[in-house]
Structures are given as structure tokens and as C-alpha cells.
Amino acid sequence: MAIKYGRPIEMRDGPRRDAAVTAAPLDLVARLRRNRKAEWARRLVRENVLTTDDLIWPLFVADGADRRTPVPSMPGVDRLSVDECVRDAERALELNIPCIALFPYTDPALRDLSGSEALNAKNLVCKSVRAIKREFPDLGVLCDVALDPFTSHGHDGLVEDGRILNDETVAVLVQQALVQAEAGCDIVAPSDMMDGRVGAIRRALDEAGFVDVQIMAYAAKYASAFYGPFRDAIGSAKALTGDKRTYQMDSANSDEALREVELDIAEGADMVLVKPGMPYLDIVRRVKDTFGMPTFAYQVSGEYAMIAAAAGNGWIDRDRAMMESLVAFKRAGADGVLTYFAAAAAEKLKQNR
Numbered sequence: 518m519a520i521k522y523g524r525p526i527e528m529r530d531g532p533r534r535d536a537a538v539t540a541a542p543l544d545l546v547a548r549l550r551r552n553r554k555a556e557w558a559r560r561l562v563r564e565n566v567l568t569t570d571d572l573i574w575p576l577f578v579a580d581g582a583d584r585r586t587p588v589p590s591m592p593g594v595d596r597l598s599v600d601e602c603v604r605d606a607e608r609a610l611e612l613n614i615p616c617i618a619l620f621p622y623t624d625p626a627l628r629d630l631s632g633s634e635a636l637n638a639k640n641l642v643c644k645s646v647r648a649i650k651r652e653f654p655d656l657g658v659l660c661d662v663a664l665d666p667f668t669s670h671g672h673d674g675l676v677e678d679g680r681i682l683n684d685e686t687v688a689v690l691v692q693q694a695l696v697q698a699e700a701g702c703d704i705v706a707p708s709d710m711m712d713g714r715v716g717a718i719r720r721a722l723d724e725a726g727f728v729d730v731q732i733m734a735y736a737a738k739y740a741s742a743f744y745g746p747f748r749d750a751i752g753s754a755k756a757l758t759g760d761k762r763t764y765q766m767d768s769a770n771s772d773e774a775l776r777e778v779e780l781d782i783a784e785g786a787d788m789v790l791v792k793p794g795m796p797y798l799d800i801v802r803r804v805k806d807t808f809g810m811p812t813f814a815y816q817v818s819g820e821y822a823m824i825a826a827a828a829g830n831g832w833i834d835r836d837r838a839m840m841e842s843l844v845a846f847k848r849a850g851a852d853g854v855l856t857y858f859a860a861a862a863a864e865k866l867k868q869n870r
């Protein structure tokens with residue numbers, strides 16, 4: 518099916534040019550094809566490169582021991598027991614991936630209206646952070662701050678009469694971030710889209726002495742259909758009542774993303790994130806150009822699922838689609854990408870070296 522990577526069609530055996538088909542050379546000053554004539558020449562003029570330094574690898578943790586449970590809507594992605602999560606952390610380190618991100622599948626029996634398990638210092642995420650940091654202190658660990666893995670209704674915040682409460686939620690998120698920092702995480706990443714949470718978390722972290730814990734703000738996060746498989750993975754898909762459009766952004770908006778990012782920077786974000794990724798590369802570019810901040814994109818579960826499913830059907834080449842999609846983030850100005858392909862991409866980069 519696919520032509521072999523790096524080997525131009527011109528070099529393959531094929532019918533020779535018919536001598537009758539001749540033409541006077543065009544009088545062209547520039548022939549852009551010259552710089553594409555061979556792999557070495559293409560490498561020489563290549564504008565953007567993906568390296569392992571650009572990758573953050575999201576992992577799903579679940580109860581149990583010695584267990585990897587496949588997520589059906591994310592072929593190739595498993596929910597990991599804590600010990601297995603430590604093994605993948607080790608793999609990240611071996612592959613030179615700088616940072617992993619942790620997401621819990623919480624036992625439905627532990628989910629409640631207020632997401633109280635989020636504040637349990639012995640919850641799955643905290644246990645995983647401790648276990649990973651004990652063995653691999655030099656690997657970056659990012660924790661998501663939001664209540665959806667812990668609430669019985671699947672929302673990122675507290676709900677009252679069908680409304681998602683902003684300020685009350687922020688007070689809980691602050692406590693969640695503190696619990697994660699206490700467990701030893703390096704980066705907290707609020708993904709909830711409540712107003713004012715970055716500033717509140719920064720103040721609380723500083724007061725508690727966690728001045729070096731970074732904040733990666735999910736600053737421009739859109740209400741998206743592409744989160745579907747993630748909600749399967751953390752078990753919130755069935756629980757979710759309604760949608761998240763009163764707090765996540767409208768996919769039609771772009772200027773509003775700049776206002777969101779500006780506020781999060783003013784409140785103390787160290788890095789900003791745009792999410793989803795591929796359908797929002799225009800936002801990544803605007804954010805990077807406007808603020809010059811360390812800017813990240815999240816190639817979310819649905820984007821991963823599209824590529825994995827099409828590749829699984831033999832309709833596209835998995836590795837090539839993966840690498841093409843990842844370098845697109847670099848081209849758009851991103852400093853890095855959260856991607857479920859992180860380990861596979863790092864393996865590929867290693868082979869190509």
C-alpha cells in the first residue's frame with residue numbers, strides 16, 4: 518500500500534519516459550523541487566523537527582496489581598495498575614521522554630457529588646506519583662487538576678441545580694493541587710476551565726512552600742467531541758450528565774482563546790496549553806505568536822483514536838500519520854505535545870537516529 522518512507526517514486530522501477538514526450542525547458546528562476554531532490558537535501562532545509570524532548574506521555578492508572586486493561590476506544594492504550602504505571606515511567610525515562618501525565622480511573626463506588634476522592638492523599642494519582650518519584654525522581658510528573666474523574670456526575674466542578682459553581686469549585690481545586698504537590702508532582706495542570714483557578718492555586722502553592730511546582734494551565738480548552746475515548750478510559754462517559762459547554766470554550770471562537778491565555782499568564786501560569794490539538798492548530802499558532810510563552814498542545818484521545826482506528830483498518834500508515842501529526846504541532850509553534858503516541862513516537866525517533 519504505502520510507499521516506503523524516504524524513497525521517492527522517481528527512484529522506483531517504472532516505465533521509462535517515452536522519448537516522444539519532450540518539451541523545451543521552462544525558463545524558471547526558482548525551482549523549489551531542487552531542494553526536495555534527495556533525502557539529504559530535504560533534511561538540510563527541514564524547518565521543524567520533532568524530538569523526544571517535545572513529548573509528554575499521558576497514562577491512565579487504575580486499581581489492582583500487575584494489571585494492564587486495554588481501553589477499547591484507544592487501541593494500544595491500557596489502564597495501568599500502579600506497579601505497571603511505574604514500569605511505563607521507567608520506559609519513558611529510557612526513551613528520553615521528559616514528562617508523563619497521570620489520569621485516574623476511580624472506582625465508581627468512590628465517586629460522589631463533590632468529588633471528595635480528589636482530596637484523598639492516598640488516591641490513585643497520589644499513590645502513583647509517590648511510587649514513581651521513589652524510583653525515578655528525575656522524570657517529570659504532571660497531574661491534572663479537575664474533579665471529573667472523581668464526581669458521580671462526571672463534571673469538572675461542583676454542581677448545584679444543574680449549574681457548575683465557579684468559585685466553590687476553585688476552592689476544592691486548590692486543595693486538590695496541594696494534595697498532588699504534597700505527593701511530589703512537578704507540574705499541576707488545571708484542566709477544569711473555572712475562572713480564577715490558576716491564581717488561586719499559585720497563591721496556595723506558594724503559601725504552602727511549593728514555590729517550584731509549575732502550573733501548566735489548560736488555558737484554551739474547548740468543549741469537544743474529541744474527548745470521548747478519554748471519558749471511556751477514566752470511566753466518566755456513562756456518568757456525565759449534560760455537557761461542559763458552560764465552562765469549556767465554544768469551538769467557533771479564536772479571539773476568546775487569547776483572552777483566556779492572557780488571564781492565565783497574568784495569574785501565574787508557567788506554561789499554557791491548547792486543547793484539543795489537531796483541529797485547533799490555528800489557536801496554537803496565535804497563542805505562541807501573541808505571548809511567546811512555553812506553549813503546549815494536547816493531541817487528545819479522539820485524535821489518537823482516529824489515527825489508530827484508520828491504521829487498524831489498513832486505511833492509513835500508522836507510523837507516518839503519527840509522525841506527520843506530531844511535527845504539525847511543532848510547525849504550528851508548539852513547544853511540546855501531550856500525546857498517547859509519545860512512547861511509539863520516541864521509539865521511532867530512536868530508530869531513525
Ligand SMILES: NCc1[nH]cc(CCC(=O)O)c1CC(=O)O
Pocket residue numbers: 661662663664665673708709743744745746747748761816817818819
Ligand atoms: N478535565 C478533564 C480532562 N482532562 C483531559 C481531558 C481530555 C483528554 C483526552 O481526551 O485525551 C479531559 C476531558 C474532559 O474535559 O472532559
Ligand SMILES: [Mg+2]
Pocket residue numbers: 710711712713736777780781
Ligand atoms: Mg480561564
